[in-house]
Amino acid sequence: MRNLYKISLWRALAIILMLGAICPQVLSAQTSKLVIRAFTMPSSTVGVAFSTRLGADGGLKPYTWTLASGTLPSGISLATNGTISGTPKQAGTYNFTAKISDYSSPSQTAQIALTMKVSGTSTSQTGPSITKSLLSQATVNTAYTGTFSASGGTTPYLWSVISGQLPAGLSLDSVSGIVSGTPTVAGSSAFTVSVRDAGGMTASAATSLTVANTSTGTGPTLNPGEMWITKADLMARPMSGTAWTNMKNRADGSWGSANIADQNSTHDINTLAGALVFARTGTESYRTKVHDALMAVIGTDNNHDADCTYSPNMARSMAVGRNLTAYIVAADLIGMRPGTSADASTFANWVSMLRYKKNCPNTSVWQNLSQTHDDSVSNGSAMAGGSRIAAAIYLGDKTELDNAWQTYQRYLGDLTKATSIKMSANSNGLTWSYDPNTHPGVNPPGTTKSGHKIDGAIINDQGRGGAFQWPPLYTQYPWEGLQGMFIQAQMLSRVGYPSFTAMSNAPKRALDYQYWLASDTGNSRWTTEGTSSGHDGWVVFLANKIYGTSYPGGPATGGKNMAWTDWTHGK
DSSP states (O other): OHHHHHHHHHHHHHHHHHHHHHOTHHHHTTOOOOEEOOOOOOOEETTSOEEEEOOEESSOSSOEEEEEEEOOOTTEEEOTTSEEEEOOOSOEEEEEEEEEEOSSSSOOEEEEEEEEEEESOOOOSSOEEEEEOOOOOEETTSOEEEEOEEEESOSSOEEEEEEEOOOTTEEEOTTTOEEEEOOOSOEEEEEEEEEEOTTSOEEEEEEEEEEEOTTSOOOOOOOTTOSSSOHHHHHTSOSOSHHHHHHHHHHHSOOOOOOTTOTTOOHHHHHHHHHHHHHHHOOHHHHHHHHHHHHHHTTGGGSOOTTOOSSSOOOOHHHHHHHHHHHHHHHHHTTOOTTSSHHHHHHHHHHHHHHHOOSSSSOSSSOOHHHHHHHBSSHHHHHHHHHHHHHHHHHTOHHHHHHHHHHHHHHTTOTTSSTTSOOBOOHHHHTTSSSTTOOOSBOOTTOEETTEEOTTOBHHHHGGGOSSOSSOOOOSHHHHHHHHHHHHHHHHHHTTOOTTTHHHHHHHHHHHHHHHHHHHHSOTHHHHHHHTSSSSTHHHHHHHHHHOOOOOOOOOSOOSSOOOHHHHSOO
């Protein structure tokens, strides 16, 4: 009997619950009045994540919140559970009414009028961008201050170093973007700086900061505009003839887009053409065009390089080495020397940074300019050396210039110099060396192999055609090596180093060897690059001027790192 009583009680309770689910009004008679709790809207800021929640008591849960009238700030929404959240995008004062409904039938409702004030600057559609990532050079044990800057996005900004590190003794203020302190160790530190705006959007830039040693000493001095050629020689050059016309036409034409990450770019030598025409004529419009081109190339070292397969993908030292020299000479020709103007300092700081920036990071192959110069006896290393030397002269860095001079001599075959660096050669190149256990860039005087002359052979670049055999397999790469060699020689010569006579006139012997190969093998292709292609012919005109030779040369309208020598150095 007791069990029957329990069953009946459970059945009755189930019926009541069913009726409540089907007909909430059966239970609603017992519910209390729905009341919204007192609420004060918190303050909010453009670009800053915001969240708060409305509350209520009484009635029958669950509650449902909706927007009854008015407008919420852009980026803010009202959820059905009463949560007001999001990231406001527009500053202003917003009035709206929120409505709550309970689950009873008929449902109880209540409303609350709210005001949300959003302060700050309205968010742009794009995030911030770093407008200044290049800092001036610091000096050991000397107080230093430099400032990063940004624009766009939503202020305030938050600065940080997200990879690498600042030089020892320096720190970055996260609010102001100021780098300050007293550096304690000389050298260059590569790092990536990031800025985050109030909306959480970020921008970053790879950069570096060089700390000079106080014992660096006074750098090489040249008259302004005379890094490549003296003012007297330049002003004596004619403003007529084929060479002048070709150069002026290039100066007057479109130069294309600046991109130092493109190893095949001609924007550098086009800019140089404009600078040479300005220096000869004094026409200010050319100077303006060159100035704008130099400012445009800054930062393009972060561009994608088609031949770089590493991450992050940016300019290789091959590309920087090929392009930087002409830009530096152009800056010198128009008087854009370090410290002469704000833009000149910006350009100089960028050049200084490029010397030590590791290009195509996360690989041991493509290093910074100095490391690449020291790395091998390849044409790529030789061209990197040219830009390394041009930068050292432009920035007045005597220590770096002396180091480059040692590397240059070793490349020419003086194995007593720069013994701490490896300067490797490819396996085929070693078969072209006078001694298979050594690898000079250029074979010494009088050397032969299997009865054939190899005196003056640029071993690594001859090896690009294949291992030693006779007649050798043709390759144009020795002319690439000649470009790197002669650019180094001319720059070093301009500041007093005996670069053209080093190792028994090694640059001349290397050029002689290509013409000798054409004669000995009957294959004129060995000289085609210098006599008709226009790609490497600038070397011939410079060599003829320096050594008094009369080798035939083609137009000097193109080159990997220089051009226009048929005008600047033509006889």
